[in-house]
Amino acid sequence: MNLPLNSLLDRQDATENARYNMVHQQVRPWNVSAERLLEALYTVRREDFTPPAQYSLAFMDVEVPLNDDVNAIENGECMLQPRVEARMINDLDIQPTDRVLEIGTGSGYSAALLSKLAQDVVTLEINPELADMARENLADADCTNVNVRVADGSKDTLPEGPFDVILLSGSVEVLPQALLSHLKEGGRLAAIVGQKPMMRFTIVTKQNGQTTTKTPWDLVVPRLQGFATAPRFTF
Known part of the structure; x- marks a missing residue:
């Protein structure tokens, strides 16, 4: 049954209010100030990257499961909080000339944001079903400069590289040193590194053959699949 025009307009208004509140109450207070990114948060429709069953969570400050598995979030098959993705x-x-590699595509939302900022994006997803979901979502959003590939970012070859930016959209126990070889001079790699109860957002910059590391903020997010774990002590 078709909804009356007034009902459709009310729904649109509610969605835009939710988007506005997401940006101004969640994202901006988390030290997100890049104007091009803030614009992308308005133009990329986050709700279109959210599974229909979870639509009510699209703009909330929560991790959103991407399938019906009760362990979806624990397994990293989720959208991160909007403020985390944006930060x-x-x-x-x-920069507009950057070539970006993302590991952990999920529904494609972060890749869509990246597509508005960079020259092109290669995004790797280990789960073929999620990769298919992301391709469809990105095509619907007209993100033509994104290539979704089914791959294990912890070990598969990266023929599209090297890259200006590598982003791991999830956490790892230890920084994946092998990925640094796929960075261009001046390139940046970002990952959330560590174990509960504290993980650190880590940025590694490659300059003159050397790397510098910053850890500007802490948080805990689900693991990316496939990456190495830290050594465990035994007695």
Whole structure:
């Protein structure tokens, strides 16, 4: 049954209010100030990257499961909180000429934001079903400069590289040193590194053959699949 015009307009207004509140109450207070990114948060429709069953969570400050598995969030098959996705991208200072690699595509939302900021994006997803979801979402959003590939970012080859930016959209126990070889001179790699109860957002910059590391803020997010774990002590 078709909804009356007034009902459709009310729904649109509610959605835009929710988007506005997401940006101004969640994202901006988390030190997200890049104007191009803030514009992308308005133009990329987050609700279109959210599974229909979870639509009510699209603009909330929560992790959103991407399938019906009760362990979806624990397994990293989720959208991160809007403020987390935005802050990671903000702190990478992405330029219009940058080539970006994302590991952990999920529904494609972060890749869509990246596509508005960078020259092109390669995004790797280990789960083929999520990769298919992301391709469809990105095509619907007309993100033509994004290539979704089914791959394990912890070990598969990266023929599209090297990259100006590498973003891991999830946490790892230890910084994946092998990925640094895929950075261009002046490139930046960002990952959330560590174990509960504290993980650190980590940015590694490659300059003159050397790397510098910053850890500007802390948080805990689900793991990316496939990456190495830290050594465990045994007695």
